[in-house]
Amino acid sequence: MNAVLSPAALRILAAYGAAVLLFVLGALIHPGFASFPSVSAILLIASFVGLVAAGQCFVILIGGIDLSVPWVLNAAAILIATSSLGENSRALYALALTLGMGALAGLANGAAIVWLGVPAVVMTLAMNGIVEGLALGLSGGMTCAACASYAPPLVRAAVHGVFLGVPAALWLWLAVILLVSFVLSFTRFGRATYAIGNNSRAAFLAGVNVSLTTISLYALSGLFAALAGILLVGFGGQASLGMGAPYLFQSIAAVVIGGVSILGGRGHYLGAAAGAVSLTALVSVLLALNMPEYGRSIIYGVVILALLLLYGREQRE
């Protein structure tokens, strides 16, 4: 219910407004940009950012950050391919293993942050390296025999399959949006999250289990990164090195554009999801304009700054 407060709600609406505006802009430049298949394709790409952003949103809401996203995602992509060997019969086992790996990496992040007092930036940065080293080392730098495996058909169907005219991955993302939003707004866990984000000491003294909540949130972040990695393999067919790299900054940008305060305590996943759509739509518009890579990169940064200046200011005393 925190989202219903006016300034917060405004930020979320602004993020959705930006997304709609970009689609309109795209349609003006390139007829057919706002057609159903095009929108659906853009949303599908956005869903990967959106899933990573779900986890990132959770940890940013408590004033943390997860820099381990790129390699947790990448390792998940490698793991789902190598453990399933592209066979449906092994898919469930592979899914459980991969999601478990993501959650475990997040759990380790949370545990070190809570119990060892390592700053979140440092711990998740280190975890990114740890997972990277393990992924590279164990896969022999993606030279292993199983590394060339494709995603099992089941996973590919979970992305590309169409239900009521909409790709399955979008249904999945919609379910995640609803679930995460519900958790944040209407559950104890959500209340605890906001309480910790606003003032963890006060939350602790009010009986909130700060340690457990924090660890769970980081575990969720790892889980969502792994889920995105699985779906990306389902989307593209195979795992590759470096496929997680874009998702760190994109997930943070989506969360911030969605009106979540980087300092924690304020914001909602509904906004972050809109942020993911806006970002992806922006890139698509620029591609439609045949903008070279450097131009996209510059405009990407400028747009984030513009949106921040519009509504991301720190409040004064």
Added chain:
Amino acid sequence: MSAGSAAVGDNPPAASGPAAAIAAQRVGKSFGGVEALRAASFAARPGEVHALVGENGAGKSTLIKIMGGRLAPDSGTLLLDGRSVRFAGPAEAARRGIGTVFQELTLLPWMSVAENLLIGREPRAALGLIRRAALAPEAEAVLAGLGITHIDPRALAAEISLAERQIIEIARVILRVPRILLLDEPSSSLVEREVTWLFARIRELRAAGTAIVFTSHRWNEITSIADRITIFRNGAEVGTFSGIDEAEAITLMTGRRVEARYPALPAAPAAERPAFELAGATLGATQDGAPGFGFSLAWGEILGVGGLAGQGHRELFLGLFGAPPFRRSAIRVDGRPVRIARPADAIHAGLGIALVPEDRKSEGLLLPLPVRDNLTLPILSRLSIGGVIRGGAERRMTREIITSLGIRTPSAAQPVGALSGGNQQKVLVGRWLLAESRILLLYDVTRGVDIATKHELYELMARLAGEGRAILFYSSDTEELARLCHRVLVLRQGRIAASLAPPALDAEAIVAAAMREAPPPAAHAA
């Protein structure tokens, strides 16, 4: 002008004669639509100590911030030596001879006492580079000149006690020899001896012709040092007086007649099974291996805890609440041995212990969150099914407690940070009443709270004790302890130096026990 020979308040309060060192004329200031000051006027002369009194939210701090250059007035004028001024910031005000100790302390925690004290006037060598090695000796000399010898200038500001920080803060301002000294609640964390030190400094400055303006919620301090008193209410002055008694002042501050200052205590509880027993606890100041201490608290009892600042009170209260727990101790609740490892243990598990902490803003409330979230945070486990909060039940409980405590808020969805200080404190107490807490640990709940709300809190405490709840109450105000408690424990260096009960219980006895040089164990107890 010396103490006691104050000028008669013959000039009307709004006027600022040519004699005024600093004056505010019809100054207005609002924050987001809330008027903190409405056409308020005030004037302080050179060589006088002028107290600003009023409830919280009456506008005293806002006025001090305006005079100190931290806020710009929306309307009206500020006069310095009769000439209209506008300050760009506190630094400019300081250059014009105005020294201010704001309510929020401004020491930089990870810099040394010396660096803090001498900031902006460090000893310098060639090229204007600071001689870092000379900082501490210079600070040492400067502090000694002000009669402060016990604070190590090489220590980090974060390493010294709150009271010591406040003293350094005051010293830093005095050091710059201001012509006008503004002190916003300078004594809030000081104990008697330190207040005595502060007042000696104030008298010296007064004798040198400095105009001194200060705010305080402690009436005895106000009467002992102030030459004149200006009373504020609702963002404007009520009047300026050179002699006024407390009851009259409270009436003017609150706008209504307040009966007795302290409510009648409910009868002392019958000596039955104690609500709470602590044994073998040790606080940081005591050595390992030293015998622990303990006490017991009966249902319906208000047990006070007093003593000088920094004697382990905070540790004691937090320890009882498991935040963090004592290294070793035995705690019994209702005769049953219990283990409290963290606050959740104290709150739940049928113990029903509640802590209202020292600083409601940093330890108690979640300021940007709604009143409702703040009230129900500890009881969400009871209010939810499978982790999902029962909205209807929550709304009902929240409404009831807002009504029964008279919390003034437009709605339960209002961010608690938008409420007045007193109402925020009520939200904190209300939280624990909702949690059906039976043992209340109240840590300095009346500090920085205006007199009318203090009163409501006193009455609430008496009522809660009357209902059979057990209350452990720490206050830095000894008068309050003596008048409000059935018994008072005096802590000294992490152990109980005395246990006072009527007829031996009065403010002087508490002070004496707190300051006694060598503590013969329990010899002083009545």
Added chain:
Amino acid sequence: MPRESPDLAPAGAPDDEPAGTRRPRAAHIIGQNIGLILALSILLVSVVVFTGLFAFEQRRLPGNFEITSSVNNTMPLALAASGQTLVVLTRGIDLSVGGVIDLTNALAAIFLAGSVLHMIVVSALILLVGAAAGLLNGLLVGLGRLQPIVVTLATLSIFQGLAIRVLPQPGGSVPTGYTAVLVNPNAPSALLFVGLAVLGWMALRRSRLGVAIFAIGNDEQAAITLGIRAQRTKIIAYTLSGVLYAAGGLFLAASATSGDATTGDVYTLTSIVAVVLGGVSLFGGRGSAIGAIGGAFITTMIVNILFFAHIDPLYQSFYEGLFLVIAVVLGAAVGRLARRAR
């Protein structure tokens, strides 16, 4: 009752212990510089371990070549970490480091040529580009009141884009004379630049600006009340750090002798690692650029150690990550012990 005395005896402490809260000067010096001391100790240990491994492997002590290449390899990171330190001390964080190094590295690869004077002018202009990049960050953080982490995330993207625009394909070249001055391959003369950076740091620490940077990192509101101009201080700090990143870009170009618009990317994260290893608090207001430079050298030594310990290079980041966590945890534990040992 209290005496009516102007003197403040130690509150609550018996009179026979007049210096109740005092500690020896050495205890303060150690306690307040524990991060720096730890960083330099770790550096010492890693140098010793490396020397031991090297001697075991090669049957000789590390010589001029090993020392020179270690120093030269570390220079860009040492400079980037010094810049990051300035930002982190103001309680900020700078993710645009990689972008600024990309950009300045690309510019260096294209424009460094010709006469000595020309190269000096080009170098100065490149440092100015770094200053401009830092200024942009500083203006957005200071005047725009935006969070540093998101501002620099956005400007990272902008600077990276500009770098690719300047140098779309890896290439360009840096004259050997330039390389010889900055990163002389025959002697560790680049240590001179480290010395300069340390001197610069010590001067900053004793200047008004230094006090202001530390003060706003400690408590920005309080610093403003004390008359410190927080916005201006932040703008200057970000600008200075931009200059340092640009210098890092120049050193990178000099040692690679050609340019690549993406090789600088790694410095965003490695500069944070170096700062953390150097004992600078990510919460602002505590730390030293000397420590951060030490942190940079530690990371180089770790890579050297892993190499001579025959660790599969694929696992390198695993060990680096593990080492970072262990170093931070141990550092915090030692810090706590030092504080408790009163």
